[in-house]
Amino acid sequence: MIIEIDLYSGFCTGVKKAIDRAEKELEKGETVYCLGDIVHNTQEILRLKSMGLITIDYKTFKELKNCKVLFRAHGEPPESYEIARKNNIRIIDATCSIVSSLQRKIKCSIDRISGDGQIVILGKEDHAEVIGLVGQTGGKAIVVEQLDDLTKIDYTKPVYLYAQTTKAKDHFLIMKEEIKNRIKQVKGDSEETLSSFETICVQVLNRETHLRNFAGQHDIILFISDPKSSNGKMLYEICKKINPRSFFFSDEKELDLNWIKNVSSVGICGATSTPHWLMQKVKNKIIENIKLT
Ligand code: SF4
Missing domain, CATH: 3.40.1010.20 (4-hydroxy-3-methylbut-2-enyl diphosphate reductase, catalytic domain)
Structure with a gap:
């Protein structure tokens, strides 16, 4: 069986940079807060939480003082910068360019x-x-x-x-x-x-085109994304139109092994918020299953 992970799937440069910034700050051993989920993917949020990243909502943000807060790739309205200024919060600005x-x-x-x-x-x-x-x-x-x-x-x-943009x-x-x-x-x-003004991100546009080809090249498509991700839903719909045997799920635990029965090629792909390691975990689970059967 061919099992191919789509090389173009996974974090876009904006999300990747934000996560790199968070990891770099956490390495310094200081407390780092992130305003909102750094990425629309629960698995990745849990990984960063285990490294010390504290995700906060706007209510908590307004109450914080004298600390470091990361603004994620999605960007913030001017009001958030104003609150940070008033409360002596050091912003780690990871807004995508x-x-x-x-x-x-x-x-x-x-x-x-x-x-x-x-x-x-x-x-x-x-x-x-x-x-x-x-x-x-x-x-x-x-x-x-x-x-x-x-x-x-x-x-x-x-x-x-x-x-x-998505x-x-x-x-x-x-x-x-x-x-x-x-x-x-x-x-x-x-x-x-x-x-x-067609201000859709070129990385999302390229993925649309690429996924149309990728989805047609495999018997089934395993699309991994958090249900919270807007571009995850949108890119999955593109796969589903080309290949009706496309399945949307969040992680390897939700993989139904019945989907891969009697198929000779499996394509694994995901959203701009899907970590590569998660797609690899799904692939590993399929390989383990093949070895056992
Ligand atoms: S605009 Fe959005 S999708 Fe494009 S690179 Fe930036 S964060 Fe990613």
């Missing part, structure tokens, strides 16, 4: 647009990255995730459309087209009033 650049673009947009322009972000309302992006607009940005949310937009006013390109294009149609219905011409 791609997210920082998007934050700056949105900030410039809101500063430049006339009073009636609307910043629209395609994303998940309660996702950390989106909270950071909305924070750049002083809470004025409109967040849309599905077609139903498009009623939030005023189509008589200019629209500036951005995307959370959104699917197909979905972005569908939403953009629908916004255009609605503007046309109201104003007759969409070109002047819609400015769209």
Whole structure:
């Protein structure tokens, strides 16, 4: 049986850098807090917790003073920097450079647009990255995730459309087209009033294309991701469309060995938040099973 781990799956550079920063700080032996889960993967969080990383929520963050807090790759709204300044908290800023650049673009947009322009972000309302992006607009940005949310937009006013970095390109294009149609219905011409910026991370885009090929090359696909990961769900759907025998699960304990009965090739892949060691554990479990049978 061929068992292939997809070399392009696993941590993106943003997540990898944040985890490297956390490990480096922990090596110094000081207490390090992380504001929110450093990565959408429970197994990796537990590994870092065992090294001493303390994950905190916003309520705890507001109460802390004189300590070190890591801001993860998703980025933070300006308010978090302000709290850190007031409470003498040293920030270990692991915001991904791609997210920082998007934050700056949105900030410039809101500063430049006339009073009636609307910043629209395609994303998940309660996702950390989106909270950071909305924070750049002083809470004025409109967040849309599905077609139903498009009623939030005023189509008589200019629209500036951005995307959370981990959104699917197909979905972005569908939403953009629908916004255009609605503007046309109201104003007759969409070109002047819609400015769209396809701000999906190139690493996510490349993975979409790559996974389409990878999923078609194996009898079954084992997709490993935490259910909390947005791009995990999105990338899994891509695999499932190409290969209906794709299975989504969190770790080797959830692997159902019945899935691999009578198959000659297994593809193992995951999200940008899936650690490589976890994919390797799944592979090892399959190999162990083959040896026993
Ligand atoms: S998906 Fe892209 S933008 Fe998001 S953290 Fe990873 S590298 Fe950065």
